[in-house]
Amino acid sequence: MATIVVEVMLKPEILDPQGQAVASALPRLGFNFAKAVRQGKRFEIEIDGEPTPAQIAQVEDAAHKLLSNPVIETYVIKVEK
C-alpha cells in the first residue's frame, strides 16, 4: 500500500489571512521564530500497491480539477510509503 500526497498552497501573491492570524498568534505564546506563515491543505490518498504512472497522471488531473483551484492555488504531488 502506498499513499499519494497532494499538498495544496495558496499562490504567494494571494492574501492568506489564516496564515497571518497564525503568525500573529505565535509570538503571543512566546514563539518568536516566525517571519511569516502560510497555511495550506494536505490530501492523503491511499492506494493498493505501488502507484503506476497512469495513476499519478489521474491524481494530477484530480488535483487540477478538484483538489486545487488553479486560479489561486498551486499543488505538489508526492508518493509516501
Added chain:
Amino acid sequence: MAFRIGVVTFPGSLDDFDAARAVEMAGGTAGPLFHASDDLKEVDAVVLPGGFSYGDYLRCGAIARFAPIMESIIVAAEHGFPVLGICNGFQVLCESHLLPGALTRNQGLHFLCRDQKLKIENTKTIWTSGFTEGQEIVIPLKNGEGSFQCDDETLDMLESQGRVIARYVDFDPNGSRNLIAGITNARGNVVGLMPHPEHAIESLTGPSEDGLIFFTSALQQLVGR
C-alpha cells in the same frame, strides 16, 4: 405568461426560498431546480442562491460545481442563458470558470453580516439593466469568504472591459481587489455578486428595495429576447 426563473437548491443552500420569493415579487415565476438532476425544466434564467453548498467542504462552491444541474447550466450559460450567482452562487460560478477569479477568506477573518453600500458600475448586463450607471444601493452582505482575488492580468481585463458590475462603497468589508463586489462575463448574461439582493426586496424585511431591480432587470430583458 410570466417568465420562469429557476432557483437551484444544493445540499446546504440557505437562500433559495428568499431568491424564489424575490423572483415572484419581481413579477416572474420561480421554478425550483434540484442539484441532482440535469433538467433545467425549460426555465428562462437561473439563480444560484447563497448558503453553504456541500458544507463549503474543500473550497466554497468547489463540489457544487460538479453537481449534475451545473453541467447543464455551464453549457447553457456559454450560449447566453442568464445566470445570477449570489454569494455561494458567485463562488460556484468562479469554480465553474464561468467567471474569472476566486473568492477567498475575508481579510479580517470574520464572518460579516451588514447592510452594505454598493455602486453599480455596469448596467449593460441582463441582471443590472434596470439600474442607472453609478447608482448607489444598500443590500445585505453576509459571508466569511467574500474576498475577490485574481491575478493582475485578469484584474486589468475586468477593468478595461467594464466587467465590474458593483463595487463596495465607504467600507472595505473583505479585502477584495479593487473593492469588487460583483462581476460579469464578457457577454453580460452571467453575473456573480457577493452581497444579497434577494434580502432587499421590501422595506419591511430589508434595508431597501434595491435588490428587486436585479430580478426585474432580468425579467424585462427576457421580454426583449
